[in-house]
Amino acid sequence: MIKVLKPGFYTSVQDAGRTGYRDMGVPVSGAMDLFSATLANRLLNNDDNAAVLETTMTGPDLEFTEPTHIVVTGAEMQPAVNDAKIPYNRVIKINSGDVLSFGKLQRGFRAYLGIKDGFKTEKVLGSRSLYIPVTQTARIVEGNTLPYQPYEGDIENLIEIKIDNEFLFDTHIEVFPGPEYELLPEADKERIRTATFTVSPQNNRMAYQLKEQLLPNDFGIITSATLPGTVQLTPSGKMIVLMKDCQTTGGYPRILQLTEKSVSVLGQKKVGDTIDIRLRG
Structure with a gap:
């Protein structure tokens, strides 16, 4: 032992x-x-x-x-x-x-x-x-x-x-559009494609929050299934990336979904590290 x-x-x-x-x-x-x-x-x-x-x-x-x-x-x-x-x-x-x-x-x-x-x-x-x-x-x-x-x-x-x-120590995070991606205005879609995002102090095995925000919104969805790698968007515009200990359902729009490879990459990031999002599909 x-x-x-x-x-x-x-x-x-x-x-x-x-x-x-x-x-x-x-x-x-x-x-x-x-x-x-x-x-x-x-x-x-x-x-x-x-x-x-x-x-x-x-x-x-x-x-x-x-x-x-x-x-x-x-x-x-x-x-x-x-x-x-x-x-x-x-x-x-x-x-x-x-x-x-x-x-x-x-x-x-x-x-x-x-x-x-x-x-x-x-x-x-x-x-x-x-x-x-x-x-x-x-x-x-x-x-x-x-x-x-x-x-x-x-x-x-x-x-x-x-x-x-x-690749684990790179900044690139590959994602697919989530079920509610099309709710986003063009300005938010452009920001996702071009901006650099920073890991906030609010990160653990349940979720990583990103410091930079999208526009405030009044989107509403029925509570739906989530997975590790699901990116939720709060009404204030905050993006929350669900990780391995995340809940199984949620009521925030699911705007993006990380690949399994990118969940590993994000799991190697700490407070202050930056990422850039690469949209696939």
Whole structure:
């Protein structure tokens, strides 16, 4: 198992998400940057849905009590084993008693720790993703233990494979027109196509708000289905991008829909980072 010595700012167990329960109001949850979580699992020859640790802004200190293999992907947080820096996107062998730590955030916002065969925490409604009130906690805390299956075998050496994840740190966000996109006046459509938008301090796993606003409006719709990546427009003109822990329905117009790839890109953005919207379709 892993002993949590320090939990980091916000570290949680996540997998590909909780599906099949949206009709009961249960969010999908899962990794904010699904690309990086999946990459970690594939490098370890895991199932894509194996549980990983998602770390936000600052990483945890973790002690391993059994041998295994790990991979760190996503944001660059200077990971180290026993104070010796380790590379990103590479399989690292872990021995009993080894301690994984993280340094200063250099790029991105969320890093992912994959472990051979995935973390074996409790499944609730078919997923290990932490989300209150479905699970008892939303994040790990100091003193927690995280179970995993010890592994002493060998994993195929993939060190020569070049992995291109630079798109995660780009500013481009690809979107499709949402169901209510045509309600927008031409001035707002032009602003979406040409303006630069800034991540506001109001951002978390539920939603990202953008600092710059569109025109005030009196649009009204019947409460309708929403998804991670749905961009809602409030009457004041504020744009809210729903993320992995978002509600399943909403009453604000759905003006845009991010691609899954762009949800990963936005999940690597922090307060003050800028994005530009690229409309498709």
